[in-house]
Amino acid sequence: MRYQLTLQFQTPFSVGVGNEALFHTTTQRVIPGATLRGALAALWWRSFDSADDFAALFDDDLLVTQAVPDGARLRTTSTVACKYGAEPRCGEAVYDRALFVASGEAWNTGECPRCGGPLTAKPGWSDLPDPVRRGRVQLEANETAEDGRLYSRDYVAKGMCYIAEIETSADLSWLDDATVRIGQGRSQDRGRAIATVTQLEEKPPTWRDEPVAIHLTSPAIITDKWGAPSLDLDDVERELKRISGDDLTLRHHPEWVRSELVTGWHGRSNLPKVPDWAFASGVSFVVDGLTADGWRRLRRGIGWRRIDGYGQLAITGWEVTNRPPFDVTAEWWEKEGAELRKHKSWGEYKSLLRMACINLSDTSEVSEEKTQRNLKQVLDKAPPQFHDKLREILALEPRQLEQLAGLLRSNKNKRRK
Numbered sequence: 001m002r003y004q005l006t007l008q009f010q011t012p013f014s015v016g017v018g019n020e021a022l023f024h025t026t027t028q029r030v031i032p033g034a035t036l037r038g039a040l041a042a043l044w045w046r047s048f049d050s051a052d053d054f055a056a057l058f059d060d061d062l063l064v065t066q067a068v069p070d071g072a073r074l075r076t077t078s079t080v081a082c083k084y085g086a087e088p089r090c091g092e093a094v095y096d097r098a099l100f101v102a103s104g105e106a107w108n109t110g111e112c113p114r115c116g117g118p119l120t121a122k123p124g125w126s127d128l129p130d131p132v133r134r135g136r137v138q139l140e141a142n143e144t145a146e147d148g149r150l151y152s153r154d155y156v157a158k159g160m161c162y163i164a165e166i167e168t169s170a171d172l173s174w175l176d177d178a179t180v181r182i183g184q185g186r187s188q189d190r191g192r193a194i195a196t197v198t199q200l201e202e203k204p205p206t207w208r209d210e211p212v213a214i215h216l217t218s219p220a221i222i223t224d225k226w227g228a229p230s231l232d233l234d235d236v237e238r239e240l241k242r243i244s245g246d247d248l249t250l251r252h253h254p255e256w257v258r259s260e261l262v263t264g265w266h267g268r269s270n271l272p273k274v275p276d277w278a279f280a281s282g283v284s285f286v287v288d289g290l291t292a293d294g295w296r297r298l299r300r301g302i303g304w305r306r307i308d309g310y311g312q313l314a315i316t317g318w319e320v321t322n323r324p325p326f327d328v329t330a331e332w333w334e335k336e337g338a339e340l341r342k343h344k345s346w347g348e349y350k351s352l353l354r355m356a357c358i359n360l361s362d363t364s365e366v367s368e369e370k371t372q373r374n375l376k377q378v379l380d381k382a383p384p385q386f387h388d389k390l391r392e393i394l395a396l397e398p399r400q401l402e403q404l405a406g407l408l409r410s411n412k413n414k415r416r417k
């Protein structure tokens, strides 16, 4: 069974990232599955006392994913977006190239269709909470402050809601409405959260036996055939085959690979684990030959430490969901403008249409009034049977109108020669 675990933080929390020896300690803003699992284990011991039951549940059954702030968004490594966001609508220029690869649709844009600026990848989580820094003075054994030693630590403010997923065959009633303690500073009542558990409906996606884009929602520690952590896509393919049981192939897109170092602590010995190189959250894969059954088996993740929530995958999709507007080419205008050009009225409003295209492609001033004014100037001179077509043309994107303005000018030059 798969469950959603919601954590409502009553006090600020701080989850160290392995740099506790420094004067300033930062905090993770996505809570690792291992940290969360440790917190749940501590809670479990407060209600039960059987070492056998504990081992049965925690050693190989209870899978706990990382906890992510409600509302945070993960951008895949194959997604490109407008680098500068110069225009208000630049935010719409977000395209996942993995969907183009999966669907076989051509990808040929390097520019933001709104502002003409470059498109770049900005993978990873966004909309994470900003941490708050709190200082404290290091106390000596006699409880007096050590000279000049001010320590500080980052906290995520109270009131945050975090969401994780749990997969287990066991009953979870001990966890519902329980108080969980997460991260450092428990003696100061830091990291106190109320847990709620709801069963997730495992509705399988409407499956299509076609190339599919998937992505990691948590880091994946993949190993080579000798068992060492690997960032090789051949090793990812072998792991996807092994877990899914499908005879699949992975399209090789090394440009989508991002790595991160995964650290952690051995809960019982309180010693740091050897850091492992992992594929980062958001890394995209396009896979041929994955079946619905294979996908169900992949839901428990890939690679090492899956029980700590590493290697979790999600489906990006099969089809392109957002594509840049098409280029207005001479061929396009040849076909789309044929009726207009054939009619004797064309000469009456052609230059007005070109002016409207130029005016509306200038995005330094955008208003409904400006759009209507430019449209009216053209429609006043054009026969009514062409009004719908002209409305459609002038509703094109600014970049397309600029391209059309260029075509209208060059046509004129051609005729003069």
Ligand SMILES: [Zn+2]
Binding pocket: 082, 083, 084, 085, 086, 087, 090, 093, 112, 113, 114, 115, 116, 117
């Ligand atoms: Zn832009």
